[in-house]
Amino acid sequence: MEGKNLISATDTQYSNVLLQSLNEQRGHGLFCDVTVIVEDRKFRAHRNILSASSTYFHQLFSVAGQVVELSFVRAEIFAEILNYIYSSKIISIRSDLLDELIKSGQQLGVKFIADLGVPPSEGKNMPSKVKDGASETSTSSPGQKDAETQVPVIRPESQEVTDGMPVITQSFSLHGIEYETTKITVSDSDDDDDVIFCSEIVPPKECIKDLKAAAQNQPSPSPAGVSDQKSCGSGGSPHLTSTTTAQKLTSSTSQLSPNQTQPSAESLVSATPQHLTPNIIVLNKPLLNTSLSASSSHQTHVTPTINLLEENQQPSNNGSLTEVETTAVDDEEVVEDDVDIISSSSPGSVSSSSLVQQSSVPKVATTEGSGVQKKQVVTFSQEPFAKPGEFKIKISDVLTGNNKELSSGLASKQVAEGQKIITLDTATEIGGLSTGCKVYANIGEDTYDIVIPVKGDSEEGEAKLDETPRTSGGDSPNRKRMKVKHDDHYELIVDGRVYYICIVCKRSYACLTSLRRHFNVHSWEKKYPCRYCDKVFPLAEYRTKHEIHHTGERRYQCLTCGKSFINYQITASHIRSVHSQDPSGDTKLYRLHPCRSLQIRQYAYITDHSSSIPVINEGGIVYRVGTGKDGTEGTTSNPPAKQITWDDIFIPQGNEAIFKQNPSEGSTEFEFVIPESY
DNA sequence: TCGTTCCTGCCAATTCGA
DNA sequence: TCGAATTGGCAGGAACGA
Numbered sequence: 148m149e150g151k152n153l154i155s156a157t158d159t160q161y162s163n164v165l166l167q168s169l170n171e172q173r174g175h176g177l178f179c180d181v182t183v184i185v186e187d188r189k190f191r192a193h194r195n196i197l198s199a200s201s202t203y204f205h206q207l208f209s210v211a212g213q214v215v216e217l218s219f220v221r222a223e224i225f226a227e228i229l230n231y232i233y234s235s236k237i238i239s240i241r242s243d244l245l246d247e248l249i250k251s252g253q254q255l256g257v258k259f260i261a262d263l264g265v266p267p268s269e270g271k272n273m274p275s276k277v278k279d280g281a282s283e284t285s286t287s288s289p290g291q292k293d294a295e296t297q298v299p300v301i302r303p304e305s306q307e308v309t310d311g312m313p314v315i316t317q318s319f320s321l322h323g324i325e326y327e328t329t330k331i332t333v334s335d336s337d338d339d340d341d342v343i344f345c346s347e348i349v350p351p352k353e354c355i356k357d358l359k360a361a362a363q364n365q366p367s368p369s370p371a372g373v374s375d376q377k378s379c380g381s382g383g384s385p386h387l388t389s390t391t392t393a394q395k396l397t398s399s400t401s402q403l404s405p406n407q408t409q410p411s412a413e414s415l416v417s418a419t420p421q422h423l424t425p426n427i428i429v430l431n432k433p434l435l436n437t438s439l440s441a442s443s444s445h446q447t448h449v450t451p452t453i454n455l456l457e458e459n460q461q462p463s464n465n466g467s468l469t470e471v472e473t474t475a476v477d478d479e480e481v482v483e484d485d486v487d488i489i490s491s492s493s494p495g496s497v498s499s500s501s502l503v504q505q506s507s508v509p510k511v512a513t514t515e516g517s518g519v520q521k522k523q524v525v526t527f528s529q530e531p532f533a534k535p536g537e538f539k540i541k542i543s544d545v546l547t548g549n550n551k552e553l554s555s556g557l558a559s560k561q562v563a564e565g566q567k568i569i570t571l572d573t574a575t576e577i578g579g580l581s582t583g584c585k586v587y588a589n590i591g592e593d594t595y596d597i598v599i600p601v602k603g604d605s606e607e608g609e610a611k612l613d614e615t616p617r618t619s620g621g622d623s624p625n626r627k628r629m630k631v632k633h634d635d636h637y638e639l640i641v642d643g644r645v646y647y648i649c650i651v652c653k654r655s656y657a658c659l660t661s662l663r664r665h666f667n668v669h670s671w672e673k674k675y676p677c678r679y680c681d682k683v684f685p686l687a688e689y690r691t692k693h694e695i696h697h698t699g700e701r702r703y704q705c706l707t708c709g710k711s712f713i714n715y716q717i718t719a720s721h722i723r724s725v726h727s728q729d730p731s732g733d734t735k736l737y738r739l740h741p742c743r744s745l746q747i748r749q750y751a752y753i754t755d756h757s758s759s760i761p762v763i764n765e766g767g768i769v770y771r772v773g774t775g776k777d778g779t780e781g782t783t784s785n786p787p788a789k790q791i792t793w794d795d796i797f798i799p800q801g802n803e804a805i806f807k808q809n810p811s812e813g814s815t816e817f818e819f820v821i822p823e824s825y
Numbered sequence: 826t827c828g829t830t831c832c833t834g835c836c837a838a839t840t841c842g843a
Numbered sequence: 844t845c846g847a848a849t850t851g852g853c854a855g856g857a858a859c860g861a
Contacts (some may be wrong), residue, residue, distance in 0.1 A: 654832090660849080661833055668831095687851055689830075696829085715854065717828075731855060739853080831858070840849070 169196055170233035181208065183215055183229075184671075188222040190229055200232040202256025216669075220251040228257055237263075702740045711740075 172178055172193070179191035197204035207215060217225065224247050231237050237260070240248055245263070252260025639646040639655065646655040647662040651669045656662040667673050668685045675690035676683040679697035684690040692714065695702075701711035703718035707726045712718040718737045719730040730736050 656833070658834060661835090663849080664851085665833080686831090688853085691852075692830080714829085716830090716856095719855080720827075826861100828861085829859085832856085834854090836851100836853080838850080838852095841847085843844100843846090 166233065166235060169193065173233055181215065183217060183225070185217045185220055185225040186222040188226075190225065192229060192233075196232060200257060202258075203254065205256070219254055221247070224248055224251045228252060228255060228260060231260060232257065235259075704738045704740060706736055706738055 173191065176191050179193055181192055181194045181197065183190040183192060194208045198208045224244065227237065227240055227248055228251060248260060249264035252263065639648050646657060647659050648655050649662055649666060654665065656665065664686060671685055674683050675685065675687045677690055677693055677697070679694060682693060684693065695713050699713070701713050703712045703715060704710070705718060705721055707722070710721065712721060722728050722730040722736050726736070728736055
C-alpha cells in the first residue's frame with residue numbers, strides 16, 4: 148500500500164516570498180486598493196494586508212472606502228509600521244521614535260509593534276532571549292504553540308541583555324543590523340484621480356479616556372456624556388479619536404487574528420479583559436454617529452450589544468465583524484443588495500464614512516416576513532436597552548415586497564431604476580447612510596425613505612469613476628480632466644427640496660457645487676498654495692483672499708469717502724462705523740474694482756515655489772520677489788530684479804502648463820504647475 | 826473691538842465630452 | 844456645437860483670535 152501513503156509538503160519559504168512579493172507590489176503600486184493619508188503623505192497599500200496585520204484596519208476596512216485618513220499617527224511612524232507590515236521587520240528605527248512607534252502600533256492594533264513596549268515580566272512563556280541590539284531569533288520549543296503570545300522587548304543596543312529579559316520568539320525577530328528598507332512612499336501619481344475620499348475616520352478624542360479605561364479594565368464612569376457628544380457632533384464633524392478606535396481595536400487583536408492565540412492578560416495590548424472584548428462595540432463607539440448620544444458608559448452597553456450581536460452572527464464569523472458587517476450579513480438578500488450597492492457605487496469603495504458612522508450603531512437584525520428585514524438598533528444612548536423597535540430600520544426590497552415607499556413618486560422613479568429603498572424609522576440613522584443615498588424625509592409619519600443606488604446608477608450627474616487602473620504613464624501634461632465619482636455625500640430630500648449632506652461632517656448644502664467645494668477641506672484632493680508664502684488652502688478663494696494681503700491691493704472703495712479697503716468685511720465695517728450705513732442695503736455704498744494682481748484663473752494648480760513671484764505695485768508694475776522664505780515675501784519694497792509688464796504675466800493658459808512631481812514629503816503626486824504665469 | 830479667516834448660496838466663466 | 848460639469852469669484856454672515 149505504498150502508493151496510498153499521504154504525502155505532505157510545506158514550502159517554508161512561501162510566506163516570506165509571498166510577503167516580499169506583496170511588498171514589491173506595494174512599491175510599484177500594483178493592485179493597491181487603499182490609500183492611507185497620514186499628515187500630508189499618501190500611502191498606497193492593500194486592504195487585505197493591512198486588515199490582516201492591523202486590527203484597526205481590519206475594522207476600518209469593513210466599512211471604509213478606498214481612502215482613509217489617520218490623524219493620530221505621524222507619517223514617519225506610519226511608514227515604519229507599514230514597512231513592518233510588509234516586511235515583518237522593523238528596521239533601525241530611531242530610539243527616540245520607539246515610544247511613538249509602540250503607541251501607534253497599539254493604536255493601530257499591530258500586535259507585534261504594540262507588544263514591543265511590554266515588559267518581559269508581563270509576558271508569559273518567554274523563554275527566548277535576544278542578544279544585544281542586533282536581535283536574533285530564538286526558536287521556541289517545538290511544543291510551544293503559543294509563541295505568538297510572547298512579548299518582544301526592544302532594548303537599547305548598548306544594553307546588555309540579561310537572562311530572561313529580552314524575549315524574541317520564533318514569531319518575530321528584531322534586527323539591529325542595517326536593512327535595506329524600502330520606505331515606500333507609494334506613488335499616487337497613477338491613481339490620484341482614482342482616489343475617492345470617502346471618509347475621514349477620526350475617532351473622537353473624548354472617547355480616549357473611556358477606551359483607556361476600558362482597556363485597563365477600570366470601570367470608571369465614562370466621561371463621555373452629552374458634552375462629549377457635543378464635541379463629537381459639534382461642528383458637524385464626526386471626528387473620532389483614533390486612539391479610541393485603536394485601543395479598542397487593540398483589545399480585539401486576538402480575535403482578528405485567527406492564527407494568533409490570545410495574548411496573555413498581562414500583555415499591554417491584550418490588557419483588556421476578555422469580557423470586554425469590545426471588538427465590535429468598542430470599535431463602533433468611536434464610529435458612532437454624531438447624532439447619537441453616548442452619555443452612558445460604554446460598559447453599560449457593551450454587554451447587551453455583544454450579546455445581541457453574537458446571537459445574530461453567523462457561525463462562520465470570527466466575531467470580529469463590525470456592526471456594519473453584521474447588519475449586512477444578517478440577511479442574505481440584504482447583504483447582497485448592500486454589496487451590490489457598495490461595489491457599484493465605487494469598486495472597493497464602500498461609502499465609508501457614512502457606513503462607518505452607521506456602524507457606530509450596532510444593529511440586530513431580525514427577520515420579519517419575506518422580503519422585509521427589520522433591524523433593531525442598539526445604540527449608546529442613555530437607555531442601553533431601548534424599547535424594541537425604538538431604533539428600527541426596516542429594510543425592504545421594493546421589488547419584492549413592501550411597497551410603502553412606492554407612495555412617493557420619487558421613490559417610484561427610483562424603483563423603476565432598479566434601486567432599493569430603505570425606510571428608516573428614525574432620523575438618527577440618516578447619518579449612517581451610504582454615499583449616494585437619497586433620503587426622502589417627511590414621508591409618512593417620522594419616516595425617511597432612502598434610495599440607494601445600485602449598479603449602473605448614475606444620479607445627479609455623478610460621473611463614473613474610471614475603473615480602469617491607470618499607470619503612471621497615463622499622466623501626461625495634456626491629460627484631460629478626469630471625471631471622478633464622488634462618494635462624498637448623500638442627499639436628503641425634504642419637502643421636495645434636495646440637500647446634499649457631506650458624508651464626513653454632515654454639513655448640508657443646498658448646492659452640490661458647494662458641497663464639492665467644501666469636501667476638498669476633507670480630502671485635500673486639490674491644494675491651493677499661496678504664491679507668496681508657504682500657506683496652502685483647500686479652497687481657491689481662501690488663497691485668493693489671502694494673497695490679496697500679500698499684494699496689498701485694495702479693490703473695495705467706499706463711495707462715500709473714497710477710501711479703499713482690501714476686502715468686503717473691512718469695507719462693510721467702515722461703512723457701518725464711519726458712515727452709519729448698511730453696506731448690505733439696496734444702495735450700493737462701495738465699489739469693487741477688478742482684481743489686477745490675480746486675474747489669472749487657475750484650477751487647483753500648485754505653483755512652483757522655486758520660481759520668483761511677481762508683485763504688482765500701485766502702478767501696476769510687476770516685480771519679482773522672493774517666495775517669502777527669505778523674508779522678502781510679498782512686498783513691493785523688495786528691489787525689483789526685473790520689471791515685467793502685464794503682457795508678460797498674462798500668458799495664455801494652456802500649453803505652458805506642466806505636471807511637476809512634488810518632491811516634498813516624498814510625495815509622488817503630480818501637480819499642475821504653471822511656472823511662469825505669475 | 827477689530828482684523829482675519831471660514832463658510833455657503835449664488836453666479837459667471839471655463840472646460841469637457843457627447 | 845451645446846449641455847453638463849468644473850472652477851472660482853462675490854456677498855454677507857459667522858467664528859475666531861489678538
